[in-house]
Amino acid sequence: MIETSLPAVARQFSEEAQIQYNGEKLRLIGGTFYFDEKGWSGGFNNVLGSAGFLTVLDEPAENISKSLFAEGNLFPDRQVQFDAGGTL
Amino acid sequence: MLNVPIAEGTALRIALTDGKRDGYVKNRAGFPDLNSEKYSAGRASLRFERGGPEVDLLRRCPALQQFRRRRRIDRRGSHGFGQLRLPARRRRRHGSGPQRAEGIGLLERAHHQPHLCQDGRLGCLNTTTYALSDVITLKNILGYRRTKTAPSSIPTTAGSS
Numbered sequence: 001m002i003e004t005s006l007p008a009v010a011r012q013f014s015e016e017a018q019i020q021y022n023g024e025k026l027r028l029i030g031g032t033f034y035f036d037e038k039g040w041s042g043g044f045n046n047v048l049g050s051a052g053f054l055t056v057l058d059e060p061a062e063n064i065s066k067s068l069f070a071e072g073n074l075f076p077d078r079q080v081q082f083d084a085g086g087t088l
Numbered sequence: 089m090l091n092v093p094i095a096e097g098t099a100l101r102i103a104l105t106d107g108k109r110d111g112y113v114k115n116r117a118g119f120p121d122l123n124s125e126k127y128s129a130g131r132a133s134l135r136f137e138r139g140g141p142e143v144d145l146l147r148r149c150p151a152l153q154q155f156r157r158r159r160r161i162d163r164r165g166s167h168g169f170g171q172l173r174l175p176a177r178r179r180r181r182h183g184s185g186p187q188r189a190e191g192i193g194l195l196e197r198a199h200h201q202p203h204l205c206q207d208g209r210l211g212c213l214n215t216t217t218y219a220l221s222d223v224i225t226l227k228n229i230l231g232y233r234r235t236k237t238a239p240s241s242i243p244t245t246a247g248s249s
Contacts, residue, residue, distance in 0.1 A: 004203065008237040012211075018227040031227075039235075 003046040006057070010039030030070035037063040097137040104130045111160060120160050127157040145219035155209040209235045 018031035038061075045055040071085030089103040106128040111121025133151035211233030218226045 006237075008235075010235045012231070012233040012235065014229075014231040016229040018225075018229075020225040020227065022223050022225070 004043070006041070006043040008039065008041040010037055012037045025075045027073040027075075028070070029072075031068075033065070033067045033069065035063070035065040037061075099135045101133045101135065102130070103133075104128075122160060125157060125159045127155070129153070129155040139219075145217070147215075147217040149215040151213045151215075153209075153211050153213065155207075157207040159205045159207075161203050161205050205237065207235070207237050209233055 012035065014033070014035045016031060016033045018029060021028040041059045041061065042057050044057065045053075047053045068088045069086070072083070074082040076082070089101065092100045092102075094100055108126040109124060111124035113122035115121045131151055131153040133149055136148045137145070138147075139145040211231060213229070213231045215230075216228045220226060
């Protein structure tokens with residue numbers, strides 16, 4: 001017999017601020033991004049009932065992500081387009 | 089999806105979706121295939137808009153969204169590749185490794201009680217857009233979500249082939 005329960009919960013918060021420029025031949029976008037997640041993963045695995053093996057899981061976790069980003073598109077004429085972007 | 093104008097510069101949008109997908113790991117025990125999925129999601133959003141092309145434009149779009157999914161999975165995880173077994177004829181032709189089998193789409197298992205896993209996500213989101221001029225726009229996106237995975241606890245016999 002194997003009995004398994006692996007629940008998990010998490011709360012996530014994110015914030016992104018952008019500034020955009022939309023010119024006739026140039027488009028720019030830049031900004032910042034922040035992400036914060038707090039969660040927990042737990043539960044148990046039980047093999048062969050009370051006389052067997054029991055593994056209890058209890059794993060809190062926190063993930064934080066921060067970035068700066070920018071991207072530009074240049075349109076010198078109708079048939080040519082240059083794109084560049086980056087993230088830190 | 090439903091769009092309802094409420095007043096000048098204000099509108100409500102309600103979007104709903106619902107679907108299901110058959111499992112792609114064949115269950116030779118006669119029970120539902122593994123990795124089948126049912127899901128439903130909804131979003132209600134309001135849109136407030138002030139100004140026009142000749143003045144500063146401010147737009148706010150707060151939204152509430154919810155997502156629910158139910159999957160039938162192997163009791164050890166999402167795929168159970170550790171117990172993967174192909175029919176003998178296919179094993180001879182393709183080898184018996186899980187990655188090998190995954191690549192050729194011939195996944196089969198015998199599982200008497202697929203595990204039912206339920207995911208849920210509830211969140212709110214606010215997007216604010218402010219046009220400083222004809223070419224410069226400021227935008228802010230703020231989000232908060234709660235996610236929950238609650239697999240039901242099902243005693244299973246260890247008799248997979």
